[in-house]
Amino acid sequence: MGFSDTVMRFKDKVAFITGGATGIGRTYGRALAAEGASIVIADIDSATSAATVREFESNRWPALAVECDVASESSVDAAVSVTCGHFGGIDILINNAGAHLSEYSAPAITEIPREKWRRALDVNVTGVVNCAAAVRSSMRQRGGGVIINQLTIAAFGFGGGTYTITKAASRALVPVLASELAEDGIRVYGIAPGLVDSEAAMASMTKERAASIVERQLIKRPGLMNDLVPTLLFFCSDDASFITGETLIVGGGSALRF
Numbered sequence: 001m002g003f004s005d006t007v008m009r010f011k012d013k014v015a016f017i018t019g020g021a022t023g024i025g026r027t028y029g030r031a032l033a034a035e036g037a038s039i040v041i042a043d044i045d046s047a048t049s050a051a052t053v054r055e056f057e058s059n060r061w062p063a064l065a066v067e068c069d070v071a072s073e074s075s076v077d078a079a080v081s082v083t084c085g086h087f088g089g090i091d092i093l094i095n096n097a098g099a100h101l102s103e104y105s106a107p108a109i110t111e112i113p114r115e116k117w118r119r120a121l122d123v124n125v126t127g128v129v130n131c132a133a134a135v136r137s138s139m140r141q142r143g144g145g146v147i148i149n150q151l152t153i154a155a156f157g158f159g160g161g162t163y164t165i166t167k168a169a170s171r172a173l174v175p176v177l178a179s180e181l182a183e184d185g186i187r188v189y190g191i192a193p194g195l196v197d198s199e200a201a202m203a204s205m206t207k208e209r210a211a212s213i214v215e216r217q218l219i220k221r222p223g224l225m226n227d228l229v230p231t232l233l234f235f236c237s238d239d240a241s242f243i244t245g246e247t248l249i250v251g252g253g254s255a256l257r258f
Contacts (some may be wrong), residue, residue, distance in 0.1 A: 002083040009237050011036035014087045018131060019097030021048040023198035024150060028054055028094055028232050033061035035233065037092065040083045042068035044097070045050050048107065054120040062087075070097045071223055073134075080134040089138040092236050095131055096150040098198040123135030124166035128173050136184060144185025146236050149174055151192040154250050178245030189235040189243040194251025196206070196223035217225070218253025 003093035015032045019025045021043040029039045033056055038168050041063065043049040049065035064086050083090055099120040109117070132147055139145030151167035154164045155171035173191055195201055196215045214222055233241055245252035 007054055008036035009233070010092075013037045013091040014040065014083070014089060015092035015236075016040045016042055016090045016131075016135060017094040017096055017104030018042045018068060018127070019044075020094070021045050021052045021065075023200055024193075024196070024225050024228065025094065025096040027050055027129060028096065029056065029063075030043055031229045032092070032236065033059070033063065035048065038062040038087050038088075039064070040079075040087070042079050042083075042097075043066045044069050045251075046146065056250075069202065070095075070130055070240065071122035073130050076127075076130040076134045080131075080138070088159055088230060089142045090135045090144045091142055092148070093135045093139075094129055094150065094232075095128045095143070095170070096148075098150070099163070100121045108160070109162055109165065110217060117162055121169075122168045124163075125169045127172050128177075132173075132177055132181070132188075136181060137183075139186050140234070141186040144187070147177060147181070147186060148189045148232065149188070149190045149247075151190045151247060153192050153194045153249055153254060155190070155192050156249070159248075168188065175245040176248050179237060184255045187235075187240065188241050189240070189244070191195070191231050191235070192247055192249045192251070193228055194223055194249070194254040196225050196227065198225055213254065214252075217251065221252070223250075223252060 006119045010032055017025045020029050020041040033039050039056060041049045041052050044137050046067045053063040053065045066079040066082050069075040093210050128149055149170050151171050155167040174188055174190040181188060214220060229251055231248055
Protein backbone atom coordinates (compact mmCIF):
# COMPACT_ATOMS: atom_id res chain seq x y z
CA MET A 1 0.00 0.00 0.00
CA GLY A 2 1.45 3.37 -0.97
CA PHE A 3 1.27 6.58 1.00
CA SER A 4 -1.32 7.99 -1.44
CA ASP A 5 -3.97 5.36 -0.73
CA THR A 6 -3.62 4.96 3.03
CA VAL A 7 -6.29 5.76 5.56
CA MET A 8 -5.87 8.78 7.82
CA ARG A 9 -5.23 6.91 11.07
CA PHE A 10 -3.32 9.78 12.64
CA LYS A 11 -5.56 12.72 11.81
CA ASP A 12 -5.36 15.33 14.61
CA LYS A 13 -2.28 13.61 16.08
CA VAL A 14 1.03 15.38 16.61
CA ALA A 15 4.33 13.48 16.23
CA PHE A 16 7.51 14.89 17.78
CA ILE A 17 10.51 13.29 16.03
CA THR A 18 14.00 13.87 17.39
CA GLY A 19 16.75 13.75 14.80
CA GLY A 20 13.95 13.96 12.27
CA ALA A 21 15.66 16.10 9.65
CA THR A 22 17.27 13.19 7.80
CA GLY A 23 17.36 9.43 7.53
CA ILE A 24 15.04 7.19 9.49
CA GLY A 25 13.47 10.11 11.36
CA ARG A 26 12.54 11.85 8.11
CA THR A 27 11.20 8.58 6.69
CA TYR A 28 9.01 8.11 9.75
CA GLY A 29 7.80 11.70 9.49
CA ARG A 30 6.76 11.20 5.88
CA ALA A 31 4.85 8.04 6.72
CA LEU A 32 2.99 9.55 9.67
CA ALA A 33 2.24 12.77 7.79
CA ALA A 34 0.80 10.80 4.88
CA GLU A 35 -1.71 9.34 7.33
CA GLY A 36 -2.74 12.69 8.74
CA ALA A 37 -0.29 13.50 11.55
CA SER A 38 1.24 16.92 12.11
CA ILE A 39 5.01 16.52 12.28
CA VAL A 40 7.56 18.26 14.48
CA ILE A 41 11.16 17.95 13.31
CA ALA A 42 13.17 18.34 16.52
CA ASP A 43 16.78 18.39 15.45
CA ILE A 44 20.06 20.02 16.37
CA ASP A 45 20.60 20.88 12.68
CA SER A 46 18.28 23.86 12.15
CA ALA A 47 19.07 24.38 8.47
CA THR A 48 18.36 20.79 7.47
CA SER A 49 15.25 20.73 9.67
CA ALA A 50 13.92 23.78 7.86
CA ALA A 51 14.54 22.13 4.48
CA THR A 52 12.70 19.00 5.60
CA VAL A 53 9.75 21.06 6.80
CA ARG A 54 9.61 22.85 3.44
CA GLU A 55 9.46 19.45 1.76
CA PHE A 56 6.59 18.39 4.02
CA GLU A 57 4.72 21.61 3.46
CA SER A 58 5.06 21.17 -0.30
CA ASN A 59 2.98 18.01 0.18
CA ARG A 60 0.48 19.98 2.29
CA TRP A 61 1.60 18.14 5.42
CA PRO A 62 1.53 20.32 8.58
CA ALA A 63 5.07 20.50 9.93
CA LEU A 64 7.22 22.52 12.31
CA ALA A 65 10.98 22.69 12.83
CA VAL A 66 12.29 23.21 16.36
CA GLU A 67 15.94 23.29 17.37
CA CYS A 68 16.55 20.58 19.95
CA ASP A 69 19.60 19.01 21.57
CA VAL A 70 18.17 15.96 23.33
CA ALA A 71 21.16 15.84 25.70
CA SER A 72 20.04 19.16 27.17
CA GLU A 73 17.00 19.02 29.44
CA SER A 74 16.33 22.74 28.95
CA SER A 75 16.59 22.44 25.16
CA VAL A 76 14.10 19.57 25.11
CA ASP A 77 11.71 21.38 27.44
CA ALA A 78 11.83 24.47 25.25
CA ALA A 79 11.21 22.46 22.06
CA VAL A 80 8.24 20.69 23.63
CA SER A 81 6.84 24.00 24.88
CA VAL A 82 7.06 25.52 21.38
CA THR A 83 5.39 22.44 19.94
CA CYS A 84 2.51 22.52 22.39
CA GLY A 85 2.02 26.21 21.75
CA HIS A 86 1.94 25.64 17.98
CA PHE A 87 0.00 22.37 17.63
CA GLY A 88 -1.70 22.13 21.04
CA GLY A 89 0.11 19.07 22.34
CA ILE A 90 2.02 15.89 21.51
CA ASP A 91 0.62 12.39 20.90
CA ILE A 92 3.63 10.52 19.49
CA LEU A 93 7.29 10.82 20.52
CA ILE A 94 9.93 9.16 18.38
CA ASN A 95 13.31 9.06 20.13
CA ASN A 96 15.35 8.87 16.95
CA ALA A 97 18.25 11.28 17.62
CA GLY A 98 21.43 9.38 18.24
CA ALA A 99 25.19 9.43 18.54
CA HIS A 100 25.77 7.20 15.56
CA LEU A 101 27.46 3.88 15.01
CA SER A 102 30.24 5.09 12.72
CA GLU A 103 31.71 7.42 15.34
CA TYR A 104 31.00 5.50 18.54
CA SER A 105 31.58 1.83 17.71
CA ALA A 106 35.35 2.20 18.00
CA PRO A 107 37.75 2.43 19.67
CA ALA A 108 37.13 0.02 22.53
CA ILE A 109 35.26 1.41 25.52
CA THR A 110 38.44 1.42 27.59
CA GLU A 111 40.13 3.60 24.97
CA ILE A 112 37.43 6.03 23.84
CA PRO A 113 37.93 9.58 25.14
CA ARG A 114 35.68 10.02 28.15
CA GLU A 115 34.22 13.19 26.67
CA LYS A 116 32.90 11.16 23.72
CA TRP A 117 31.72 8.41 26.09
CA ARG A 118 29.71 10.94 28.08
CA ARG A 119 28.28 12.51 24.91
CA ALA A 120 27.07 9.12 23.66
CA LEU A 121 25.40 8.40 26.99
CA ASP A 122 23.89 11.90 27.12
CA VAL A 123 22.36 11.60 23.64
CA ASN A 124 21.43 7.90 23.39
CA VAL A 125 20.28 7.31 26.97
CA THR A 126 19.69 10.53 28.92
CA GLY A 127 18.18 12.09 25.80
CA VAL A 128 15.47 9.43 25.77
CA VAL A 129 14.62 10.18 29.41
CA ASN A 130 14.66 13.94 28.81
CA CYS A 131 12.18 13.63 25.96
CA ALA A 132 9.88 11.14 27.69
CA ALA A 133 9.74 13.35 30.78
CA ALA A 134 9.06 16.47 28.72
CA VAL A 135 6.13 15.03 26.74
CA ARG A 136 4.47 13.11 29.58
CA SER A 137 2.22 15.91 30.78
CA SER A 138 0.94 16.74 27.31
CA MET A 139 0.26 13.10 26.50
CA ARG A 140 -1.56 12.62 29.80
CA GLN A 141 -3.76 15.64 29.11
CA ARG A 142 -4.60 14.29 25.64
CA GLY A 143 -5.64 10.89 26.97
CA GLY A 144 -2.42 9.00 26.34
CA GLY A 145 0.21 8.60 23.69
CA VAL A 146 2.95 6.51 22.13
CA ILE A 147 6.74 6.61 22.59
CA ILE A 148 9.05 4.86 20.13
CA ASN A 149 12.72 4.31 20.94
CA GLN A 150 14.65 3.94 17.70
CA LEU A 151 17.16 1.19 18.47
CA THR A 152 19.35 -1.17 16.47
CA ILE A 153 20.15 -4.85 16.45
CA ALA A 154 23.29 -3.79 18.33
CA ALA A 155 21.01 -3.17 21.33
CA PHE A 156 20.89 -6.96 21.73
CA GLY A 157 24.65 -7.19 22.08
CA PHE A 158 25.55 -7.76 18.43
CA GLY A 159 28.63 -5.66 17.88
CA GLY A 160 30.70 -3.76 20.35
CA GLY A 161 31.87 -0.43 21.62
CA THR A 162 30.15 2.54 23.18
CA TYR A 163 27.33 2.55 20.62
CA THR A 164 26.27 -0.98 21.58
CA ILE A 165 26.33 -0.14 25.30
CA THR A 166 24.21 2.98 24.90
CA LYS A 167 21.68 1.32 22.61
CA ALA A 168 21.34 -1.61 25.01
CA ALA A 169 20.54 0.92 27.74
CA SER A 170 17.98 2.62 25.49
CA ARG A 171 16.42 -0.77 24.84
CA ALA A 172 16.21 -1.37 28.61
CA LEU A 173 14.32 1.90 28.92
CA VAL A 174 11.46 0.51 26.80
CA PRO A 175 9.92 -1.75 29.48
CA VAL A 176 10.95 0.64 32.27
CA LEU A 177 9.18 3.59 30.67
CA ALA A 178 6.22 1.40 29.68
CA SER A 179 5.73 0.45 33.32
CA GLU A 180 6.16 3.98 34.61
CA LEU A 181 3.93 5.69 32.04
CA ALA A 182 1.14 3.12 31.72
CA GLU A 183 -0.97 4.97 34.29
CA ASP A 184 -1.05 7.92 31.88
CA GLY A 185 -2.18 5.80 28.95
CA ILE A 186 1.25 6.01 27.30
CA ARG A 187 2.52 2.95 25.42
CA VAL A 188 6.25 2.48 24.77
CA TYR A 189 8.00 0.43 22.08
CA GLY A 190 11.40 -0.17 20.53
CA ILE A 191 12.20 -0.71 16.86
CA ALA A 192 15.57 -2.39 16.28
CA PRO A 193 16.65 -2.59 12.65
CA GLY A 194 19.58 -4.42 11.18
CA LEU A 195 21.53 -2.59 8.52
CA VAL A 196 19.28 -0.24 6.51
CA ASP A 197 20.09 2.38 3.92
CA SER A 198 20.10 5.46 6.17
CA GLU A 199 22.70 8.14 5.54
CA ALA A 200 24.25 7.55 8.96
CA ALA A 201 24.57 3.79 8.47
CA MET A 202 25.96 4.08 4.96
CA ALA A 203 28.50 6.78 5.81
CA SER A 204 31.19 4.34 6.89
CA MET A 205 29.86 1.12 5.32
CA THR A 206 31.99 -0.60 2.70
CA LYS A 207 30.41 -2.76 0.02
CA GLU A 208 32.21 -5.77 1.46
CA ARG A 209 30.90 -5.14 4.98
CA ALA A 210 27.35 -4.61 3.72
CA ALA A 211 27.54 -7.83 1.70
CA SER A 212 28.72 -9.78 4.75
CA ILE A 213 25.75 -8.50 6.77
CA VAL A 214 23.27 -9.48 4.03
CA GLU A 215 24.88 -12.91 3.86
CA ARG A 216 24.12 -13.50 7.57
CA GLN A 217 20.46 -12.62 7.05
CA LEU A 218 17.79 -15.20 6.28
CA ILE A 219 16.27 -12.70 3.83
CA LYS A 220 18.99 -12.08 1.29
CA ARG A 221 18.60 -8.44 0.37
CA PRO A 222 19.75 -5.10 1.79
CA GLY A 223 17.44 -3.47 4.31
CA LEU A 224 15.64 -0.23 3.52
CA MET A 225 14.43 2.53 5.81
CA ASN A 226 10.95 1.96 4.39
CA ASP A 227 11.10 -1.62 5.74
CA LEU A 228 10.72 -0.08 9.21
CA VAL A 229 7.62 1.95 8.39
CA PRO A 230 4.95 -0.78 8.79
CA THR A 231 6.22 -1.54 12.31
CA LEU A 232 6.21 2.16 13.19
CA LEU A 233 2.66 2.68 11.92
CA PHE A 234 1.41 -0.42 13.72
CA PHE A 235 2.92 0.61 17.06
CA CYS A 236 1.58 4.15 16.74
CA SER A 237 -1.93 2.99 15.83
CA ASP A 238 -4.82 1.67 17.88
CA ASP A 239 -4.07 -1.78 16.42
CA ALA A 240 -1.29 -2.02 19.04
CA SER A 241 -3.47 -0.84 21.93
CA PHE A 242 -2.96 -4.10 23.87
CA ILE A 243 0.83 -4.13 23.45
CA THR A 244 3.43 -2.11 25.32
CA GLY A 245 7.00 -2.47 26.54
CA GLU A 246 8.08 -4.54 23.53
CA THR A 247 10.97 -4.20 21.07
CA LEU A 248 10.78 -5.70 17.58
CA ILE A 249 13.86 -6.54 15.53
CA VAL A 250 13.40 -5.67 11.83
CA GLY A 251 16.51 -7.15 10.33
CA GLY A 252 15.83 -9.82 7.73
CA GLY A 253 16.33 -12.61 10.25
CA SER A 254 19.88 -11.50 10.98
CA ALA A 255 19.47 -11.90 14.75
CA LEU A 256 19.00 -15.63 14.25
CA ARG A 257 22.35 -15.94 12.50
CA PHE A 258 24.77 -14.11 14.81
